[in-house]
Every structure is written in structure tokens, then in C-alpha cells.
Amino acid sequence: MTRLSHYLLPTEREAPADAEAVSHKLMVRAGLVRQVGAGLWTWLPAGWRVHQKIVAIIREEMDAIGGQELLMPLLQPADAWRRTGRYGVDELFKLRDRKEAEMVLAMTHEEAVTTHAAGMIRSYRDLPQTVYQFQVKERDEARPRAGVLRTREFVMKDSYSFDRDAQGLDLSYDRHAEAYAKIFDRCGIVWYRALADVGLMYGRESGEYMAPCAAGENDVVIGPNGYVANLEVASADAVRVELPPALPEPEAVSTPDTDTIESLAAFLTLPAAALTKAFPVVKQLADGSEELVLILLRGDHRVNDVKLRRFFGSPFRQATAAEIADRIGPPGYLGPVGMRDPGVRVVLDAAIVAAPGGYVAGANRADTHLRGVQAGRDFTYELADLREVTAADTIGGEPIRIEPAIEVGNIFKLDDYYSAKLGANYLDANGVSRPVFMGSYGIGPARVAAAAVEQFADTAGISWPRAIAPFDVHLVSLGKPGSPERELADDLYERLAGLRLDVIYDDRDAGAGEKFADAELLGCPLRVTVSRRGLAAGELEVQRRRGAEMTTVPIDGAAEAVAALWRTLP
RNA sequence: CGGGGAGUGGCGCAGUCUGGUAGCGCACCCGGCUGGGGGCCGGGCGGUCGCAGGUUCAAAUCCUGUCUCCCCGACCA
Numbered sequence A: 001m002t003r004l005s006h007y008l009l010p011t012e013r014e015a016p017a018d019a020e021a022v023s024h025k026l027m028v029r030a031g032l033v034r035q036v037g038a039g040l041w042t043w044l045p046a047g048w049r050v051h052q053k054i055v056a057i058i059r060e061e062m063d064a065i066g067g068q069e070l071l072m073p074l075l076q077p078a079d080a081w082r083r084t085g086r087y088g089v090d091e092l093f094k095l096r097d098r099k100e101a102e103m104v105l106a107m108t109h110e111e112a113v114t115t116h117a118a119g120m121i122r123s124y125r126d127l128p129q130t131v132y133q134f135q136v137k138e139r140d141e142a143r144p145r146a147g148v149l150r151t152r153e154f155v156m157k158d159s160y161s162f163d164r165d166a167q168g169l170d171l172s173y174d175r176h177a178e179a180y181a182k183i184f185d186r187c188g189i190v191w192y193r194a195l196a197d198v199g200l201m202y203g204r205e206s207g208e209y210m211a212p213c214a215a216g217e218n219d220v221v222i223g224p225n226g227y228v229a230n231l232e233v234a235s236a237d238a239v240r241v242e243l244p245p246a247l248p249e250p251e252a253v254s255t256p257d258t259d260t261i262e263s264l265a266a267f268l269t270l271p272a273a274a275l276t277k278a279f280p281v282v283k284q285l286a287d288g289s290e291e292l293v294l295i296l297l298r299g300d301h302r303v304n305d306v307k308l309r310r311f312f313g314s315p316f317r318q319a320t321a322a323e324i325a326d327r328i329g330p331p332g333y334l335g336p337v338g339m340r341d342p343g344v345r346v347v348l349d350a351a352i353v354a355a356p357g358g359y360v361a362g363a364n365r366a367d368t369h370l371r372g373v374q375a376g377r378d379f380t381y382e383l384a385d386l387r388e389v390t391a392a393d394t395i396g397g398e399p400i401r402i403e404p405a406i407e408v409g410n411i412f413k414l415d416d417y418y419s420a421k422l423g424a425n426y427l428d429a430n431g432v433s434r435p436v437f438m439g440s441y442g443i444g445p446a447r448v449a450a451a452a453v454e455q456f457a458d459t460a461g462i463s464w465p466r467a468i469a470p471f472d473v474h475l476v477s478l479g480k481p482g483s484p485e486r487e488l489a490d491d492l493y494e495r496l497a498g499l500r501l502d503v504i505y506d507d508r509d510a511g512a513g514e515k516f517a518d519a520e521l522l523g524c525p526l527r528v529t530v531s532r533r534g535l536a537a538g539e540l541e542v543q544r545r546r547g548a549e550m551t552t553v554p555i556d557g558a559a560e561a562v563a564a565l566w567r568t569l570p
Numbered sequence B: 001c002g003g004g005g006a007g008u009g010g011c012g013c014a015g016u017c018u019g020g021u022a023g024c025g026c027a028c029c030c031g032g033c034u035g036g037g038g039g040c041c042g043g044g045c046g047g048u049c050g051c052a053g054g055u056u057c058a059a060a061u062c063c064u065g066u067c068u069c070c071c072c073g074a075c076c077a
Helices: A022-029 A045-064 A079-083 A110-120 A166-187 A261-268 A305-312 A321-327 A417-422 A445-456 A484-498 A512-522 A532-537 A558-567
Strands: A033-037 A040-043 A075-077 A093-096 A102-105 A129-138 A153-163 A192-195 A206-212 A218-222 A228-230 A251-254 A276-284 A290-298 A316-318 A345-349 A359-365 A368-373 A382-384 A401-415 A425-427 A433-435 A437-443 A473-477 A503-506 A526-530 A539-544 A550-554
Touching (some): A022 A033, A022 A445, A040 A045, A045 A129, A045 A153, A045 A166, A045 A445, A079 A110, A079 A417, A110 A153, A110 A437, A153 A166, A153 A445, A166 A192, A166 A206, A166 A401, A166 A437, A166 A445, A192 A218, A206 A218, A206 A445, A251 A359, A276 A321, A276 A359, A305 A316, A417 A437, A473 A512, A484 A503, A484 A526, A484 A532, A503 A512, A526 A558, A532 A539, A539 A558, A550 A558
Parallel strands (some): A345 A382, A473 A503, A473 A526
Antiparallel strands (some): A075 A102, A093 A102, A129 A153, A192 A206, A206 A401, A218 A228, A218 A401, A276 A290, A276 A316, A359 A368, A401 A437, A425 A433
16 A cells, blocks of 8 residues: 555655756655756656656557567777767766776667677568667766756667668658657657757658657747647748849948847848848868858848758858958958958858848948849859748748747667668678668657646646556545544555556645645646545545546445546546 | 856755854644644754865854856757
8 A cells, every 4th residue: 555654755845946947846846856966866756656657658669569678788888989980979978997998878879789780680581670778878968957857867768770771761760650659649748740850970860759848948840731840950931021122233331330130220221131141150071171151141030050050061160250351341241242252152041032122231341231132143142941940930821839849759760870880781682781771769758757747737736647647546535543534545545456546545644735735746637535524425525636626426436436537537 | 168146954045245152934853732725832853054275262154275056058969
């Protein structure tokens, strides 16, 4: 019998002073987690029950698509990480053993699993395979934050698929996508699958599973017809803008002390969208060479770094003041026409040419801008979608939303990136050696829990989806030990447990208010109250946590009635 | 990594400017009352004031160094 009088559930009336996120405050207050250090958390018994319920759901769905559970070590030799090029990653914890051998604490397990694949998979007959584990990951985060949302150590479900070729990988990837949809639906959270950046090191395709919530660190763009994309990669139609007519040729305008878009717009009494913003960057190529590029955007738009990096296919940095002065013009008055070095490459954001008319651009001379500038006629350019979507944009004429969200899972097509580097090859039916095609798929159970807290909390506390609540029923007994209502509660506990419900039984010698407040804080889907009052009336009070609706059930057959009600809950 | 803030009993805080016996609320322990929204009365326990060094007759308080934690941003294979 799980009695609250003997259960380690240290609830707090007040949240930690330094907590900001709702999930951080409530998970601490409800006695689910306690902090050990920055980004390092202990899961207390009730919190661990939530975590393990999420794990159980994931395990069932991974098994359902043929996943095979295994366990790989957290502590690993550095060698494989050097070979995949990931040893230099800042977030990777590095250490030495007593023999001074270089070791790492794994942040994921591609190196280990691919090394195993290289040793165990020989023939096309050995493929496909999918393995998975629940294992701790270690990341030396620059800034852990928001309770268990962003930590340095956390359990991840990571799975890895091995296929003969890209088509096989596509199937494994799709099967994971189906499993993930079931997992997040079963966990009862609101989620989106978003288009995502694959990063520089990765292959073809990836998806991010995003749970919208206020504490989210990512922004997702949600449009019509199921369009959902991470803001990093999202595209949309910019707000239309009325432009001044194009002039036969650019015309210089004196614009003293207008080196910001705001001041220039005010000076010319034009909307910011009728101006152009010049953003000089330096593309950094793998061979160490660099190239100065001028990015041109509408005045009301911002550069999206991820899009620009993808466009270049390489990292970039902002140009230095010296580089700008030498080859373009004075800061605040940059533009594509009349650059000191006319050979500087100009890349135009697609939103600029979407509207006809003449733009204003810097003249590359102090205190001077040009009016009536037309791309193509006045300068040569390349076109690319490089701007960050704004909430005012539309898609197909429909409005969009931008919501903060937390990434609870992701799926990647790695192709042969790791297998090629670590020699994971097999012989095909013709005896030809080929690299294994891999996929990598993660879910963070802690983030699923935190997202559920964020999404459903109210002023009284947490409101768990029933599938991942620490307990199904919070049984509250009022009255003194030894009283008839206590005896009834004891009996009810056994009956509910007999119906395979998980019950937490508040048998403490405490006031009703305290017990109710703790029950609402902990957030189990049903609260059942046994009291003298109810006993006299022959009924029990049942409160649904979500919405706080009260009902009563007759004492006779109460357990069955509670179980039936529980099955109807979200 | 840049900026800002904070370390005083389990939690939340005051005291630091202006050096002089370490306090408050909650929690906790004991006794009693109460028993449907964190109730009441009485009596208690608990703190090397993050750490180290210095100044001083005397340091939570002043000085130096250091560690840790939080928030915003950058970053986030």
C-alpha cells in the first residue's frame, strides 16, 4: 500500500526563488525532482514513476516496430569520436583514465553502435536491424536551464536503424515516424512534427518533434494544411508592401545621421519594408579560404543564420569593420550599388524581388542613400530565401502562428556518414562491399514529462495526462486514524489496486486543506475523497483534476465506478 | 563566452550601506484542541552566515581571492 505518510514526496508551498519555468517550479514543488547541481537532477520516487511510465510507452512502441533493446556504455574511448570528427565538439565531456588514455562521456551513441555494426554486420542477409536503448547522455551544456528541460545529464531513448541502402533507410525512418506519433499521442501531450535543419554534418532529412509550451527554447511556425517548421528553416510569404515607383536610374538622396533602418524610415517617411538592409558576412570554406558576401534584405526582415549557412554550405561569420570599410562602404550606408570593390558577391533575399518597384539602398557614401534601386538593372545578384519568417507573414494567403516549443524527439537520416568513417560495410548479393545506411532517432522522456507539466498546469499545480501520471488515483482520507472513514478508505485502496489502478493514499494526520492542496499540486487525474460526511450520505466525492469537476459515486461499487471514470479521462 | 543577480537553519526572506551576543514566516519535534481547503494554543530543536586569506579588541557586515547557483543573450553534434 502506497501511503503518503511513508512516501518520499517532499512538497513545498513555495517554489525555489530562482525558478522561472512553470515546469521547473511545479516539478520541484510537487516533490518530483531535486537539484544536485547546474543541469543535474535527481528524480524522486513520484517523479521517477512519471519518467518510467513514459519509458514504458516508448518501449512498447519501439518493440512494435521491431526494435531490439540493448545497453551501451556511457564511458567510451575517445578514438571513435576522433574518427567521426566529433571529438572537437564543445559539449562533449572529455576525461582521462588512470593510464592517461583519452575517454569521453557519450552525448549520443552513434560511435559505439556503428563500431558494433562494423563488427557484427557482414552480409546483406544481416540487414535491416533496429536497436535501441534507454541510456544516460552527458553534455557539457553552455547554459543548463529551466529545471529538467535543458540538463547536462539526461536519459534518452536512442535508436539506430541499419539498412542496405537509402530506400531501406526511408522505410525504417517512416516506421519510426509512425511509432513516434503513437508515443506522443499516448503520452497525452500536444505535439507537432516540424521540418528541421539537418545540420552541417548530417545527411538528407530530419524531423523534430515539438511540444508547444511557454518555456520552449525553439520557435515553430505553424501554417495552413499541416505546415509546421522550425523557425530555423521555415519559409512563408512576406507582407506585401507598396513601393515607390522604380526610377529610370538610382537617385542619390542626402540622408545625414540615418545609419539605422528606423531612423532612415522616419527620415524618408517610408515603411521599413521599402528599404533594404545590407548584411555583410564572410563565408568560411573548408580549405581555410574566405569570401566576403553582401546579403541584402528588406528593411523589416532579419537574416536567418541557419538558412544562410545552408545556402553557403559552410559556416560564416560577420564581416569585420575593416573588411566592410575596405571593400564595401561606410557602416550604416551599405548597399549593392557603388561598392568600393564591385566584385563583392551580392545575395538578395527572395522577399525583395517579390514586390515590384524601387527600393532604397545605401549608396556606400557617408550620409547618402539611393532611391529607386532595381535589382538586376543596377547590380547583379543571386537570389535565395535567407530571411527569418515573421508572425505577420502568410502561407497561401492564410495567417501563420509562431509558437515556442520544446523538442521532445527527433529523427535523422544519417545515410552512410558514420558507417563510412567507422567501416560499417557489408557484402551485397553480388559480393560488393557497401556502407550500411543508418538512421538515428531520439526521445527525451524528461522533456516529455516537463512538456506535459507546462501544457496542462493551472494555478493549483500539475494536471497529468492519465497515461503518464505518477498515480492514477489520489485517495484522500479525512478523519482520524481508526475512524470508520479510514477503514473505508483502506478497503477502497485494495479494491482500486485490484482493478490495476495505481493509488497514492493520503493517510496523513493533516487537515483537509493541506491534503487537497497537495493532491492538486501533484496532479493525478482523479482525486477520491472519503469523509465522514460522504460516509453518512453513502457516497464518495470524486474530482477530475483536469477542469476540477466534482462528481460523487455511491460507496457500493465505488471502485468500479472510479475505474470506469478513469478510463474516460484524457 | 558576454551581460545581470544571488549565496544567512529544510523552504522563502530580513540583517551587510553605518563592524559590537544571528533574526522573521513557513516547515520540523513534543503536548493539547480542531477535523471539508495549507486551522488554533503552549513549549521546543535546528545555522562554522558558500569557502579561503586579510584588516580589527571585535567581521554575516570591511578588503582580496576563489567556488557555486540563477536569469537574459550567444551557443545547442
